[in-house]
Amino acid sequence: MIPPEFDYVAPTTLAEAVAALGEAGEDAKILAGGQSLIPVLRLRLAFPTTLVDLSRVPELRGVSEDADTLVIGAMTKHSDVVEDPLVQQHAPLLSEATATVADPAVRHRGTFGGALAHADPAGDLAAVALALDAELVAEGPGGRRTIPARDFFLDYLETSLSPDEILAAVRIPKLRGSWGVRYEKFNRVAQAWAIVGVAAAVRTEGGAIAEARIGLTNMGSTPVRPAAVEAALVGASDRAAVVAACAAVAEGLTPPSDLGAQADYRAHLARVLTARAVAHAAGMSS
Amino acid sequence: MRVRMKVDGVTYEDEVQPRTLLTHHLRDGLGRVGTPIGCDTSSCGACTVDIDGESVKSCSVLAVQADGSTITTIQGLSGAENGDSSTWHPVQKAFQEHHGLQCGYCTPGMIMATVDLLKRNPSPSEDEVRHGLEGNLCRCTGYQNIVKAVLSAASELRGEGPLPGSFQDAPENDTAQTPAAETAGAPA
Structure with a gap:
Protein backbone atom coordinates (compact mmCIF):
# COMPACT_ATOMS: atom_id res chain seq x y z
CA MET A 1 0.00 0.00 0.00
CA ILE A 2 0.99 3.62 -0.38
CA PRO A 3 1.68 5.29 3.00
CA PRO A 4 -0.58 8.12 4.21
CA GLU A 5 0.56 11.67 3.47
CA PHE A 6 3.04 13.34 5.79
CA ASP A 7 5.54 16.17 5.80
CA TYR A 8 9.21 15.27 5.73
CA VAL A 9 12.25 17.03 7.15
CA ALA A 10 15.85 15.86 7.02
CA PRO A 11 17.97 17.86 9.47
CA THR A 12 21.77 17.57 9.34
CA THR A 13 22.65 18.15 13.02
CA LEU A 14 21.21 16.78 16.25
CA ALA A 15 20.33 20.29 17.44
CA GLU A 16 18.37 20.90 14.20
CA ALA A 17 16.66 17.55 14.61
CA VAL A 18 15.52 18.36 18.17
CA ALA A 19 14.25 21.74 16.96
CA ALA A 20 12.45 20.17 14.00
CA LEU A 21 10.81 17.58 16.23
CA GLY A 22 9.61 20.29 18.63
CA GLU A 23 8.26 22.37 15.77
CA ALA A 24 6.44 19.44 14.19
CA GLY A 25 4.40 18.77 17.31
CA GLU A 26 3.36 15.63 19.11
CA ASP A 27 2.08 13.72 16.08
CA ALA A 28 5.49 13.76 14.45
CA LYS A 29 7.55 10.58 14.25
CA ILE A 30 11.28 10.09 14.10
CA LEU A 31 12.48 8.12 11.07
CA ALA A 32 15.66 6.17 11.82
CA GLY A 33 16.39 3.22 9.50
CA GLY A 34 12.70 2.85 8.70
CA GLN A 35 12.69 -0.94 8.73
CA SER A 36 9.83 -1.02 11.24
CA LEU A 37 8.26 2.39 10.67
CA ILE A 38 7.95 2.27 6.88
CA PRO A 39 6.13 -1.09 6.87
CA VAL A 40 3.85 0.32 9.59
CA LEU A 41 3.13 3.33 7.37
CA ARG A 42 2.57 1.13 4.34
CA LEU A 43 0.03 -0.93 6.27
CA ARG A 44 -1.53 2.36 7.42
CA LEU A 45 -1.21 1.49 11.08
CA ALA A 46 0.18 4.96 11.90
CA PHE A 47 -0.61 8.45 10.63
CA PRO A 48 2.21 10.80 11.60
CA THR A 49 1.91 14.42 10.47
CA THR A 50 5.66 14.79 9.97
CA LEU A 51 8.63 12.47 9.69
CA VAL A 52 11.92 13.78 11.05
CA ASP A 53 14.54 11.74 9.21
CA LEU A 54 17.78 11.31 11.20
CA SER A 55 19.71 9.58 8.42
CA ARG A 56 21.52 12.79 7.42
CA VAL A 57 22.84 13.53 10.91
CA PRO A 173 30.06 -0.61 29.92
CA LYS A 174 32.93 -2.73 28.58
CA LEU A 175 33.09 -6.25 29.93
CA ARG A 176 36.28 -6.71 31.96
CA GLY A 177 37.62 -10.06 33.04
CA SER A 178 36.85 -13.54 31.77
CA TRP A 179 33.36 -13.14 30.34
CA GLY A 180 31.69 -15.49 27.92
CA VAL A 181 28.57 -14.50 26.00
CA ARG A 182 25.77 -16.13 24.05
CA TYR A 183 22.56 -15.08 22.33
CA GLU A 184 20.16 -18.01 21.92
CA LYS A 185 17.35 -17.18 19.53
CA PHE A 186 14.51 -19.58 18.87
CA ASN A 187 12.40 -19.00 15.78
CA ARG A 188 10.63 -21.19 13.29
CA VAL A 189 12.10 -19.92 10.05
CA ALA A 190 15.01 -17.79 8.87
CA GLN A 191 14.54 -14.01 9.31
CA ALA A 192 11.54 -14.51 11.66
CA TRP A 193 11.19 -12.72 14.98
CA ALA A 194 12.36 -14.58 18.07
CA ILE A 195 9.62 -16.66 19.68
CA VAL A 196 11.93 -16.43 22.69
CA GLY A 197 15.49 -15.14 22.83
CA VAL A 198 18.01 -15.21 25.67
CA ALA A 199 21.04 -12.94 25.96
CA ALA A 200 23.60 -14.12 28.47
CA ALA A 201 26.93 -12.76 29.67
CA VAL A 202 28.72 -14.90 32.24
CA ARG A 203 31.94 -14.29 34.17
CA THR A 204 33.68 -17.34 35.49
CA GLU A 205 36.32 -17.72 38.19
CA GLY A 206 38.09 -21.01 38.74
CA GLY A 207 35.55 -22.95 36.69
CA ALA A 208 32.49 -21.61 38.53
CA ILE A 209 30.12 -18.82 37.61
CA ALA A 210 31.00 -15.63 39.50
CA GLU A 211 28.50 -13.31 37.82
CA ALA A 212 25.69 -13.79 35.30
CA ARG A 213 23.68 -11.23 33.39
CA ILE A 214 20.65 -12.34 31.45
CA GLY A 215 18.15 -10.56 29.22
CA LEU A 216 15.01 -12.23 27.89
CA THR A 217 13.41 -11.41 24.54
CA ASN A 218 9.64 -11.78 24.03
CA MET A 219 8.82 -13.03 27.53
CA GLY A 220 6.59 -10.07 28.41
CA SER A 221 5.64 -6.61 27.20
CA THR A 222 9.21 -5.42 27.82
CA PRO A 223 12.58 -7.18 27.82
CA VAL A 224 13.14 -8.94 31.14
CA ARG A 225 16.13 -9.25 33.45
CA PRO A 226 15.58 -12.34 35.66
CA ALA A 227 17.52 -11.18 38.74
CA ALA A 228 16.71 -14.20 40.92
CA VAL A 229 18.11 -16.60 38.34
CA GLU A 230 21.22 -14.44 37.90
CA ALA A 231 21.80 -14.70 41.65
CA ALA A 232 21.06 -18.44 41.74
CA LEU A 233 23.65 -19.08 39.02
CA VAL A 234 26.54 -17.77 41.09
CA GLY A 235 28.69 -20.69 42.15
CA ALA A 236 27.37 -23.09 39.51
CA SER A 237 30.25 -25.13 38.17
CA ASP A 238 28.60 -27.66 35.88
CA ARG A 239 25.74 -27.94 33.45
CA ALA A 240 23.40 -29.66 35.91
CA ALA A 241 23.75 -26.78 38.36
CA VAL A 242 23.07 -24.30 35.54
CA VAL A 243 19.94 -26.17 34.46
CA ALA A 244 18.70 -26.26 38.07
CA ALA A 245 19.28 -22.54 38.56
CA CYS A 246 17.50 -21.67 35.29
CA ALA A 247 14.37 -23.68 36.13
CA ALA A 248 12.77 -20.64 37.76
CA VAL A 249 13.48 -18.22 34.90
CA ALA A 250 9.84 -17.81 33.83
CA GLU A 251 8.40 -17.48 37.33
CA GLY A 252 6.32 -14.37 37.75
CA LEU A 253 6.46 -13.57 34.01
CA THR A 254 3.48 -13.21 31.70
CA PRO A 255 4.77 -14.05 28.21
CA PRO A 256 2.44 -13.42 25.28
CA SER A 257 0.30 -16.06 23.59
CA ASP A 258 0.13 -15.55 19.85
CA LEU A 259 0.41 -17.41 16.54
CA GLY A 260 4.07 -18.10 17.27
CA ALA A 261 3.56 -19.85 20.61
CA GLN A 262 1.38 -20.14 23.69
CA ALA A 263 2.57 -18.64 26.98
CA ASP A 264 3.35 -22.00 28.61
CA TYR A 265 5.46 -23.03 25.63
CA ARG A 266 7.35 -19.75 25.87
CA ALA A 267 8.00 -20.44 29.56
CA HIS A 268 9.39 -23.84 28.63
CA LEU A 269 11.56 -22.32 25.90
CA ALA A 270 12.88 -19.70 28.32
CA ARG A 271 14.02 -22.38 30.77
CA VAL A 272 15.72 -24.45 28.08
CA LEU A 273 17.29 -21.55 26.20
CA THR A 274 18.52 -19.76 29.33
CA ALA A 275 20.30 -22.90 30.50
CA ARG A 276 21.72 -23.36 27.00
CA ALA A 277 22.89 -19.75 26.70
CA VAL A 278 24.45 -19.64 30.19
CA ALA A 279 26.15 -23.03 29.82
CA HIS A 280 27.55 -22.02 26.44
CA ALA A 281 28.73 -18.65 27.73
CA ALA A 282 30.38 -20.35 30.71
CA GLY A 283 32.07 -22.96 28.52
CA MET A 284 29.97 -25.80 30.00
CA SER A 285 28.31 -26.88 26.80
CA SER A 286 29.23 -30.53 26.79
CA MET B 1 10.09 17.41 -2.93
CA ARG B 2 12.90 17.46 -5.45
CA VAL B 3 15.06 14.33 -5.51
CA ARG B 4 18.09 13.51 -7.58
CA MET B 5 19.46 10.02 -7.93
CA LYS B 6 21.61 8.06 -10.31
CA VAL B 7 19.83 4.88 -11.34
CA ASP B 8 21.60 2.30 -13.51
CA GLY B 9 24.02 4.94 -14.75
CA VAL B 10 21.48 7.65 -15.57
CA THR B 11 20.90 10.68 -13.34
CA TYR B 12 17.25 11.55 -12.78
CA GLU B 13 15.81 14.60 -11.08
CA ASP B 14 12.15 14.48 -10.16
CA GLU B 15 9.47 15.89 -7.95
CA VAL B 16 8.12 13.25 -5.52
CA GLN B 17 5.76 13.21 -2.56
CA PRO B 18 7.49 12.44 0.76
CA ARG B 19 5.36 9.30 1.06
CA THR B 20 6.51 7.86 -2.27
CA LEU B 21 8.35 4.60 -1.70
CA LEU B 22 11.59 4.14 -3.59
CA THR B 23 10.22 1.05 -5.26
CA HIS B 24 7.20 3.01 -6.57
CA HIS B 25 9.46 5.83 -7.76
CA LEU B 26 11.68 3.38 -9.63
CA ARG B 27 8.76 1.62 -11.27
CA ASP B 28 6.14 4.32 -11.79
CA GLY B 29 8.32 7.43 -11.85
CA LEU B 30 11.34 6.20 -13.77
CA GLY B 31 9.88 3.20 -15.62
CA ARG B 32 12.46 0.85 -14.14
CA VAL B 33 9.99 -2.00 -13.88
CA GLY B 34 12.61 -4.74 -13.64
CA THR B 35 12.32 -4.43 -9.85
CA PRO B 36 9.06 -6.11 -8.78
CA ILE B 37 7.07 -5.59 -5.60
CA GLY B 38 6.35 -8.83 -3.79
CA CYS B 39 4.99 -8.86 -0.27
CA ASP B 40 4.67 -5.21 0.74
CA THR B 41 5.75 -6.21 4.27
CA SER B 42 9.57 -6.20 3.94
CA SER B 43 9.66 -9.97 4.08
CA CYS B 44 10.19 -11.29 0.57
CA GLY B 45 13.13 -9.33 -0.84
CA ALA B 46 11.80 -9.31 -4.42
CA CYS B 47 12.34 -5.52 -4.58
CA THR B 48 16.01 -5.66 -3.49
CA VAL B 49 18.23 -3.07 -5.16
CA ASP B 50 21.73 -1.77 -4.43
CA ILE B 51 21.91 1.68 -2.85
CA ASP B 52 25.42 3.11 -2.53
CA GLY B 53 26.97 -0.35 -2.41
CA GLU B 54 24.51 -2.09 -0.09
CA SER B 55 21.55 -4.39 -0.79
CA VAL B 56 18.33 -2.81 0.41
CA LYS B 57 14.62 -3.65 0.15
CA SER B 58 13.35 -0.75 -1.91
CA CYS B 59 9.81 -1.09 -0.51
CA SER B 60 11.17 -0.02 2.89
CA VAL B 61 12.92 3.14 1.78
CA LEU B 62 11.30 6.45 0.90
CA ALA B 63 12.34 8.00 -2.40
CA VAL B 64 13.29 11.18 -0.50
CA GLN B 65 15.68 9.12 1.63
CA ALA B 66 17.47 8.03 -1.52
CA ASP B 67 18.07 11.62 -2.62
CA GLY B 68 21.70 11.89 -3.73
CA SER B 69 22.19 8.12 -3.94
CA THR B 70 23.56 5.87 -6.62
CA ILE B 71 21.24 2.93 -7.24
CA THR B 72 21.71 -0.23 -9.25
CA THR B 73 18.69 -2.33 -10.15
CA ILE B 74 18.61 -5.69 -11.90
CA GLN B 75 18.29 -3.74 -15.16
CA GLY B 76 21.62 -2.02 -14.69
CA LEU B 77 23.55 -4.98 -13.35
CA SER B 78 25.04 -6.08 -16.64
CA GLY B 79 25.73 -2.56 -17.85
CA ALA B 80 23.80 -3.30 -21.05
CA GLU B 81 20.08 -3.33 -21.64
CA ASN B 82 19.84 -4.80 -25.11
CA GLY B 83 18.80 -8.22 -23.89
CA ASP B 84 22.06 -9.71 -25.13
CA SER B 85 22.78 -12.55 -22.71
CA SER B 86 26.48 -12.48 -23.58
CA THR B 87 26.82 -9.31 -21.51
CA TRP B 88 25.02 -10.70 -18.46
CA HIS B 89 26.57 -10.48 -15.01
CA PRO B 90 28.05 -13.84 -13.91
CA VAL B 91 25.30 -14.17 -11.30
CA GLN B 92 22.62 -13.73 -13.95
CA LYS B 93 24.32 -16.34 -16.13
CA ALA B 94 24.60 -18.78 -13.25
CA PHE B 95 20.90 -18.44 -12.41
CA GLN B 96 20.07 -19.29 -16.01
CA GLU B 97 22.57 -22.12 -16.33
CA HIS B 98 21.60 -23.78 -13.04
CA HIS B 99 17.90 -23.10 -13.46
CA GLY B 100 17.80 -21.03 -10.27
CA LEU B 101 14.24 -19.92 -10.90
CA GLN B 102 10.86 -21.12 -12.02
CA CYS B 103 8.27 -18.33 -12.19
CA GLY B 104 11.03 -15.70 -11.97
CA TYR B 105 9.24 -13.22 -9.72
CA CYS B 106 11.80 -13.38 -6.90
CA THR B 107 14.75 -13.53 -9.31
CA PRO B 108 15.66 -9.81 -9.60
CA GLY B 109 15.84 -9.52 -5.81
CA MET B 110 17.52 -12.88 -5.44
CA ILE B 111 20.22 -11.87 -7.92
CA MET B 112 20.76 -8.44 -6.34
CA ALA B 113 21.05 -10.03 -2.89
CA THR B 114 23.48 -12.61 -4.29
CA VAL B 115 25.70 -9.95 -5.84
CA ASP B 116 25.87 -8.21 -2.44
CA LEU B 117 26.54 -11.49 -0.63
CA LEU B 118 29.40 -12.48 -2.95
CA LYS B 119 30.95 -9.03 -2.71
CA ARG B 120 31.22 -9.50 1.07
CA ASN B 121 31.98 -13.22 1.05
CA PRO B 122 33.54 -14.41 -2.24
CA SER B 123 33.83 -18.03 -1.04
CA PRO B 124 30.66 -18.83 0.86
CA SER B 125 29.81 -22.32 2.07
CA GLU B 126 26.42 -23.72 1.15
CA ASP B 127 25.22 -22.84 4.66
CA GLU B 128 26.48 -19.26 4.30
CA VAL B 129 24.64 -18.94 0.98
CA ARG B 130 21.39 -20.08 2.58
CA HIS B 131 21.80 -17.69 5.51
CA GLY B 132 23.02 -14.87 3.29
CA LEU B 133 19.84 -15.09 1.22
CA GLU B 134 17.45 -15.50 4.17
CA GLY B 135 15.81 -12.17 3.34
CA ASN B 136 14.72 -13.40 -0.09
CA LEU B 137 11.82 -15.77 -0.44
CA CYS B 138 11.22 -18.10 -3.39
CA ARG B 139 7.98 -20.06 -3.45
CA CYS B 140 8.83 -22.20 -6.47
CA THR B 141 12.25 -23.72 -6.44
CA GLY B 142 12.79 -25.06 -2.96
CA TYR B 143 16.08 -23.10 -3.18
CA GLN B 144 18.22 -26.06 -4.27
CA ASN B 145 19.05 -24.67 -7.71
CA ILE B 146 19.34 -21.13 -6.37
CA VAL B 147 22.06 -22.31 -3.97
CA LYS B 148 23.78 -24.18 -6.82
CA ALA B 149 23.64 -21.07 -8.99
CA VAL B 150 25.13 -18.88 -6.25
CA LEU B 151 27.97 -21.31 -5.57
CA SER B 152 28.65 -21.51 -9.31
CA ALA B 153 28.64 -17.74 -9.68
CA ALA B 154 30.99 -17.44 -6.70
CA SER B 155 33.39 -19.87 -8.36
CA GLU B 156 33.23 -17.97 -11.64
CA LEU B 157 33.72 -14.58 -9.95
CA ARG B 158 36.80 -15.98 -8.17
CA GLY B 159 38.20 -16.83 -11.59
CA GLU B 160 37.80 -20.58 -11.10
CA GLY B 161 35.11 -21.02 -13.75
CA PRO B 162 31.47 -22.00 -13.29
CA LEU B 163 30.61 -25.25 -11.49
CA PRO B 164 29.46 -28.17 -13.61
CA GLY B 165 26.04 -29.73 -13.18
CA SER B 166 23.87 -27.14 -14.85
CA PHE B 167 20.82 -28.36 -16.69
CA GLN B 168 22.52 -27.39 -19.95
CA ASP B 169 25.22 -29.98 -19.24
CA ALA B 170 22.67 -32.79 -19.13
CA PRO B 171 22.22 -34.98 -22.20
CA GLU B 172 19.49 -33.71 -24.48
CA ASN B 173 17.64 -37.01 -24.41
CA ASP B 174 17.65 -38.93 -21.13
CA THR B 175 16.93 -42.21 -22.87
CA ALA B 176 20.21 -41.88 -24.75
CA GLN B 177 22.06 -41.98 -21.45
CA THR B 178 24.07 -45.17 -21.17
CA PRO B 179 23.93 -47.33 -18.05
CA ALA B 180 27.66 -46.73 -17.69
CA ALA B 181 27.12 -42.98 -17.40
CA GLU B 182 24.41 -43.53 -14.81
CA THR B 183 26.56 -45.74 -12.62
CA ALA B 184 29.32 -43.17 -12.93
CA GLY B 185 27.07 -40.81 -10.98
CA ALA B 186 26.14 -38.35 -13.70
CA PRO B 187 23.81 -35.72 -12.33
CA ALA B 188 20.17 -36.35 -13.05
Missing part, protein backbone atom coordinates in the same frame (compact mmCIF):
# COMPACT_ATOMS: atom_id res chain seq x y z
CA PRO A 58 26.44 12.23 10.86
CA GLU A 59 27.02 12.83 14.60
CA LEU A 60 24.50 10.09 15.39
CA ARG A 61 26.51 7.40 13.61
CA GLY A 62 29.55 5.42 14.62
CA VAL A 63 31.18 3.64 17.56
CA SER A 64 33.71 5.21 19.92
CA GLU A 65 35.21 4.65 23.36
CA ASP A 66 34.85 6.76 26.47
CA ALA A 67 37.24 5.21 29.01
CA ASP A 68 35.47 2.04 30.25
CA THR A 69 32.40 2.61 28.13
CA LEU A 70 31.54 1.90 24.52
CA VAL A 71 29.50 4.69 22.92
CA ILE A 72 27.36 3.64 19.96
CA GLY A 73 25.60 6.33 17.96
CA ALA A 74 21.87 5.67 17.82
CA MET A 75 21.86 5.79 14.00
CA THR A 76 24.62 3.20 13.64
CA LYS A 77 23.31 0.58 11.26
CA HIS A 78 23.04 -3.06 12.37
CA SER A 79 25.48 -4.13 9.65
CA ASP A 80 28.04 -1.63 10.99
CA VAL A 81 27.50 -2.78 14.59
CA VAL A 82 28.11 -6.40 13.55
CA GLU A 83 31.38 -5.56 11.81
CA ASP A 84 32.70 -3.00 14.31
CA PRO A 85 35.95 -4.18 15.95
CA LEU A 86 35.31 -2.19 19.17
CA VAL A 87 31.91 -3.82 19.59
CA GLN A 88 33.39 -7.25 18.84
CA GLN A 89 36.06 -6.67 21.48
CA HIS A 90 34.07 -5.03 24.27
CA ALA A 91 30.46 -6.08 23.69
CA PRO A 92 30.59 -9.34 21.69
CA LEU A 93 27.10 -10.21 22.93
CA LEU A 94 25.79 -7.26 20.94
CA SER A 95 27.67 -8.33 17.79
CA GLU A 96 26.31 -11.85 18.09
CA ALA A 97 22.71 -10.79 18.71
CA THR A 98 22.72 -8.09 16.02
CA ALA A 99 23.86 -10.62 13.42
CA THR A 100 20.57 -12.48 14.04
CA VAL A 101 18.34 -9.45 13.43
CA ALA A 102 16.13 -9.92 10.36
CA ASP A 103 18.23 -10.36 7.18
CA PRO A 104 21.22 -8.68 5.49
CA ALA A 105 19.20 -6.10 3.50
CA VAL A 106 17.27 -5.04 6.61
CA ARG A 107 20.52 -4.84 8.60
CA HIS A 108 21.89 -2.47 5.94
CA ARG A 109 19.19 0.06 6.86
CA GLY A 110 17.98 -0.71 10.38
CA THR A 111 19.72 1.04 13.27
CA PHE A 112 20.64 0.10 16.85
CA GLY A 113 18.96 3.15 18.35
CA GLY A 114 15.90 2.78 16.15
CA ALA A 115 15.41 -0.81 17.31
CA LEU A 116 15.69 0.21 20.98
CA ALA A 117 13.39 3.23 20.65
CA HIS A 118 10.83 1.09 18.80
CA ALA A 119 10.83 -1.15 21.92
CA ASP A 120 9.26 -4.21 20.38
CA PRO A 121 9.63 -6.91 23.08
CA ALA A 122 10.23 -9.44 20.28
CA GLY A 123 13.24 -7.41 19.08
CA ASP A 124 16.59 -8.96 19.92
CA LEU A 125 18.57 -5.93 20.99
CA ALA A 126 16.57 -4.61 23.93
CA ALA A 127 17.34 -7.75 25.95
CA VAL A 128 21.02 -7.28 25.13
CA ALA A 129 20.99 -3.62 26.21
CA LEU A 130 19.29 -4.64 29.45
CA ALA A 131 21.69 -7.52 30.14
CA LEU A 132 24.74 -5.32 29.51
CA ASP A 133 23.49 -2.50 31.79
CA ALA A 134 23.45 -0.07 28.87
CA GLU A 135 22.56 3.57 29.35
CA LEU A 136 20.52 5.46 26.78
CA VAL A 137 21.41 9.05 26.04
CA ALA A 138 18.43 11.20 25.10
CA GLU A 139 18.64 14.70 23.69
CA GLY A 140 15.69 17.07 24.04
CA PRO A 141 14.89 20.76 24.18
CA GLY A 142 15.84 20.76 27.88
CA GLY A 143 19.23 19.23 27.16
CA ARG A 144 20.70 15.78 27.50
CA ARG A 145 19.83 13.05 30.00
CA THR A 146 20.98 9.50 30.52
CA ILE A 147 18.47 6.73 31.15
CA PRO A 148 19.51 3.29 32.47
CA ALA A 149 18.15 0.50 30.26
CA ARG A 150 16.14 -0.90 33.22
CA ASP A 151 14.16 2.40 33.32
CA PHE A 152 13.90 2.81 29.53
CA PHE A 153 11.51 0.05 28.45
CA LEU A 154 8.10 0.78 29.95
CA ASP A 155 5.66 -1.36 27.99
CA TYR A 156 4.91 -2.80 24.56
CA LEU A 157 6.38 -0.27 22.03
CA GLU A 158 6.67 2.26 24.85
CA THR A 159 9.80 3.83 26.29
CA SER A 160 10.58 6.58 28.77
CA LEU A 161 11.63 8.91 25.92
CA SER A 162 9.34 11.91 25.86
CA PRO A 163 7.82 12.87 22.49
CA ASP A 164 10.24 15.79 22.08
CA GLU A 165 13.36 13.73 22.82
CA ILE A 166 15.68 11.91 20.41
CA LEU A 167 17.74 8.88 21.37
CA ALA A 168 21.26 10.03 20.51
CA ALA A 169 23.57 7.28 21.70
CA VAL A 170 23.82 4.09 23.71
CA ARG A 171 26.55 3.72 26.32
CA ILE A 172 27.60 0.15 27.10
